[in-house]
Amino acid sequence: xxxxxxxxxxxxxxxxxxxxxxxxxxxxxxxxxxxxxxxxxxxxxxxxxxxxxxxxxxxxxxxxxxxxxxxxxxxxxxxxxxxxxxxxxxxxxxxxxxxxxxxxxxxxxxxxxxxxxxxxxxxxxxxxxxxxxxxxxxxxxxxxxxxxxxxxxxxxxxxxxxxxxxxxxxxxxxxxxxxxxxxxxxxxxxxxxxxxxxxxxxxxxxxxxxxxxxxxxxxxxxxxxxxxxxxxxxxxxxxxxxxxxxxxxxxxxxxxxxxxxxxxxxxxxxxxxxxxxxxxxxxxxxxxxxxxxxxxxxxxxxxxxxxxx
Amino acid sequence: xxxxxxxxxxxxxxxxxxxxxxxxxxxxxxxxxxxxxxxxxxxxxxxxxxxxxxxxxxxxxxxxxxxxxxxxxxxxxxxxxxxxxxxxxxxxxxxxxxxxxxxxxxxxxxxxxxxxxxxxxxxxxxxxxxxxxxxxxxxxxxxxxxxxxxxxxxxxxxxxxxxxxxxxxxxxxxxxxxxxxxxxxxxxxxxxxxxxxxxxxxxxxxxxxxxxxxxxxxxxxxxxxxxxxxxxxxxxxxxxxxxxxxxxxxxxxxxxxxxxxxxxxxxxxxxxxxxxxxxxxxxxxxxxxxxxxxxxxxxxxxxxxxxxxxxxxxxxxxxxxxxxxxxxxxxxxxxxxxxxxxxxxxxxxxxxxxxxxxxxxxxxxxxxxxxxxxxxxxxxxxxxxxxxxxxxxxxxxxxxxxxxxxxxxxxxxxxxxxxxxxxxxxxxxxxxxxxxxxxxxxxxxxxxxxxxxxxxxxxxxxxxxxxxxxxxxxxxxxxxxxxxxxxxxxxxxxxxxxxxxxxxxxxxxxxxxxxxxx
Numbered sequence: 001x002x003x004x005x006x007x008x009x010x011x012x013x014x015x016x017x018x019x020x021x022x023x024x025x026x027x028x029x030x031x032x033x034x035x036x037x038x039x040x041x042x043x044x045x046x047x048x049x050x051x052x053x054x055x056x057x058x059x060x061x062x063x064x065x066x067x068x069x070x071x072x073x074x075x076x077x078x079x080x081x082x083x084x085x086x087x088x089x090x091x092x093x094x095x096x097x098x099x100x101x102x103x104x105x106x107x108x109x110x111x112x113x114x115x116x117x118x119x120x121x122x123x124x125x126x127x128x129x130x131x132x133x134x135x136x137x138x139x140x141x142x143x144x145x146x147x148x149x150x151x152x153x154x155x156x157x158x159x160x161x162x163x164x165x166x167x168x169x170x171x172x173x174x175x176x177x178x179x180x181x182x183x184x185x186x187x188x189x190x191x192x193x194x195x196x197x198x199x200x201x202x203x204x205x206x207x208x209x210x211x212x213x214x215x216x217x218x219x220x221x222x223x224x225x226x227x228x229x230x231x232x233x234x235x236x237x238x239x240x241x242x243x244x245x246x247x248x249x250x251x252x253x254x255x256x257x258x259x260x261x262x263x264x265x266x267x268x269x270x271x272x273x274x275x276x277x278x279x280x281x282x283x284x285x286x287x288x289x290x291x292x293x294x295x296x297x298x299x300x301x302x303x304x305x306x307x308x309x
Numbered sequence: 310x311x312x313x314x315x316x317x318x319x320x321x322x323x324x325x326x327x328x329x330x331x332x333x334x335x336x337x338x339x340x341x342x343x344x345x346x347x348x349x350x351x352x353x354x355x356x357x358x359x360x361x362x363x364x365x366x367x368x369x370x371x372x373x374x375x376x377x378x379x380x381x382x383x384x385x386x387x388x389x390x391x392x393x394x395x396x397x398x399x400x401x402x403x404x405x406x407x408x409x410x411x412x413x414x415x416x417x418x419x420x421x422x423x424x425x426x427x428x429x430x431x432x433x434x435x436x437x438x439x440x441x442x443x444x445x446x447x448x449x450x451x452x453x454x455x456x457x458x459x460x461x462x463x464x465x466x467x468x469x470x471x472x473x474x475x476x477x478x479x480x481x482x483x484x485x486x487x488x489x490x491x492x493x494x495x496x497x498x499x500x501x502x503x504x505x506x507x508x509x510x511x512x513x514x515x516x517x518x519x520x521x522x523x524x525x526x527x528x529x530x531x532x533x534x535x536x537x538x539x540x541x542x543x544x545x546x547x548x549x550x551x552x553x554x555x556x557x558x559x560x561x562x563x564x565x566x567x568x569x570x571x572x573x574x575x576x577x578x579x580x581x582x583x584x585x586x587x588x589x590x591x592x593x594x595x596x597x598x599x600x601x602x603x604x605x606x607x608x609x610x611x612x613x614x615x616x617x618x619x620x621x622x623x624x625x626x627x628x629x630x631x632x633x634x635x636x637x638x639x640x641x642x643x644x645x646x647x648x649x650x651x652x653x654x655x656x657x658x659x660x661x662x663x664x665x666x667x668x669x670x671x672x673x674x675x676x677x678x679x680x681x682x683x684x685x686x687x688x689x690x691x692x693x694x695x696x697x698x699x700x701x702x703x704x705x706x707x708x709x710x711x712x713x714x715x716x717x718x719x720x721x722x723x724x725x726x727x728x729x730x731x732x733x734x735x736x737x738x739x740x741x742x743x744x745x746x747x748x749x750x751x752x753x754x755x756x757x758x759x760x761x762x763x764x765x766x767x768x769x770x771x772x773x774x775x776x777x778x779x780x781x782x783x784x785x786x787x788x789x790x791x792x793x794x795x796x797x798x799x800x801x802x803x804x805x806x807x808x809x810x811x812x813x814x815x816x817x818x819x820x821x822x823x824x825x826x827x
Binding site: 002005064067068069070074077079080084090092093097100124126146147148149153154156204205208212213221278281282 | 372375376377378394396397428638639640641642643644646649650653654664665672699700701705794795796797798799800801803804805806807808809810
């Protein structure tokens with residue numbers, strides 16, 4: 001079970017906003033989605049917050065795509081290898097100075113480390129962590145790590161999950177699940193589809209890997225693919241031998257070929273079964289992604305329509 | 310002090326290190342230097358490469374090698390003076406050696422791939438020659454004179470190495486000198502027994518190069534309990550506890566060089582030094598072979614699975630790696646984002662990551678990515694100086710020198726290096742206007758008939774590179790392996806995993822102790 005999907009401090013912020021709006025709505029005494037003039041402030045606030053959440057949700061998909069297409073700004077910050085190595089060498093010497101007690105204090109060490117990173121132009125690539133050295137009391141230890149400037153995709157997914165839940169609640173309180181108009185019907189319907197498939201996806205990604213690993217413990221998809229190729233070669237070789245064999249040897253070769261073909265079918269069946277289970281983990285995206293895209297477009301139209309009319 | 314000589318290479322060969330060295334070996338050194346400075350005459354069609362000897366100048370105060378840097382070169386001082394400054398926790402800095410023209414340093418790193426033991430910096434304007442590890446190893450293996458001089462200087466400077474070991478790092482200079490006096494060098498071939506279980510333990514060993522495995526039991530029942538590599542010591546219990554016998558059998562996993570310091574030498578230390586040593590030895594023993602051996606010998610093998618797993622790690626030599634790439638299959642949603650990210654960051658669009666690896670623990674897979682080995686066989690197999698170690702210990706390819714001979718692929722014991730077709734040179738990008746449909750040809754978008762006719766002929770040729778090595782031959786292919794996304798502010802596979810299933814971890818963290826993932 002992968003509960004890491006949900007462990008983020010951002011969840012608290014999302015829940016706080018949601019709780020505040022719920023408190024506001026309940027204290028006003030008006031039903032969700034009421035168009036009463038006294039409820040306009042709530043409608044506007046919840047509406048704009050939902051739009052902001054949708055934009056942030058889309059940013060997760062944008063970040064994935066930007067990385068795949070090398071459009072992410074980090075690619076432009078790539079450092080030259082000699083600069084990187086010179087900087088790391090200088091940081092090693094800085095560590096030696098700390099050990100020789102020529103330099104002390106976190107602030108001074110931090111200043112010097114930053115100066116080195118900037119001097120070699122690698123401050124956007126490397127980060128230096130300064131920690132107390134467990135092996136020597138009173139000394140500091142430097143550790144370099146990749147800077148990871150826009151955060152790991154896993155953190156973006158955690159935010160995506162919690163913002164998705166918050167956005168669904170905001171849409172509910174904003175529109176009250178009204179389906180009197182085509183636009184209302186579409187917006188609410190799509191919202192439900194998106195949050196439904198999203199929750200299904202979150203559940204599948206939480207429990208699916210453990211279940212799948214259990215299924216693959218004996219034979220993984222990678223091993224099955226290797227076996228498939230192995231049997232393909234063996235069957236082709238046996239078929240070729242059969243074509244060139246005389247009558248006496250043909251009977252034995254036919255039996256061999258039949259055995260091999262039978263084993264090949266078993267492996268293919270296993271491959272299909274494992275492949276289907278793997279696919280099951282991402283089928284939900286077939287609904288989630290198109291519905292989300294359409295929902296974003298309709299939200300834009302909804303804002304323009306409200307503004308215009 | 311060497312006699313003044315005309316050229317740097319003559320200066321180098323006139324140093325005491327090369328006196329009486331076999332002429333054939335000296336010719337080899339001369340040739341490597343000539344390759345570096347471009348005066349070597351190549352046979353027509355021969356593949357060029359960078360030489361294994363280079364010359365460098367250092368200004369006063371400039372560090373030539375920093376303590377802790379991983380370097381594989383042996384430095385010979387041709388002119389000027391160099392000082393060694395060694396930093397030790399709780400002791401500050403000490404200057405254990407002053408070197409002058411004709412002296413050398415870096416033999417420990419060149420011999421055992423150990424990080425530099427001290428910072429070596431010029432104190433006057435200095436000229437040095439740097440011999441690459443491959444050339445050093447050849448000279449060391451094949452020339453007796455050269456080996457004896459290197460070993461004698463190593464023993465003279467043994468204090469540098471002893472101060473860097475966990476056991477002796479707190480000893481004062483007098484104690485180090487005492488230990489140094491009784492030390493002898495020992496070489497063990499693969500499989501040789503250095504110390505046998507049950508026999509009297511009368512010395513402490515420092516691993517200078519290679520690797521030693523301590524095992525309990527014999528034959529198929531033998532269990533590997535601990536693994537000692539460069540800079541590790543074993544036999545501390547002889548000093549600390551007065552135990553009379555070796556608790557396990559210590560066997561060389563590869564050809565190994567050891568320093569043997571007899572117990573009598575330790576007993577000569579002054580009382581405070583002895584107490585400090587016993588404390589250090591007990592600290593080491595807390596997690597060392599003696600306890601493990603006793604556990605293994607006990608009837609109840611409570612830690613049997615742990616020992617089995619350690620055995621797997623030793624078998625696969627993943628213990629040699631710094632941080633291993635691990636996939637937690639109970640978190641992996643099989644989205645393939647890691648491989649796709651790996652493709653995205655490499656210009657040739659070939660992934661370096663293969664998710665097939667060694668299953669360890671219960672549901673974790675140790676991905677077979679480059680371990681950046683301590684003794685990289687790929688580097689030893691490369692005849693073209695196309696593989697080197699950077700100051701942080703990572704193994705890097707120098708594509709300017711690589712001719713795609715695939716020697717490193719044969720050399721790598723883990724099969725992590727692959728040969729791919731070299732990427733064809735990218736076609737010239739048309740301007741925006743030239744790329745427009747229909748009207749683009751008015752802005753030079755249509756290919757010239759002559760260029761279009763020449764293209765198929767050029768497509769059949771293998772690409773050539775014009776790097777520092779200035780290779781003359783066609784490049785057979787390009788070798789690739791995980792480069793840790795060199796130069797980028799992230800490791801793509803770790804950075805882009807949506808569920809933190811793939812992480813870099815200390816190999817030992819797979820057994821539940823330390824090494825938090827990042």
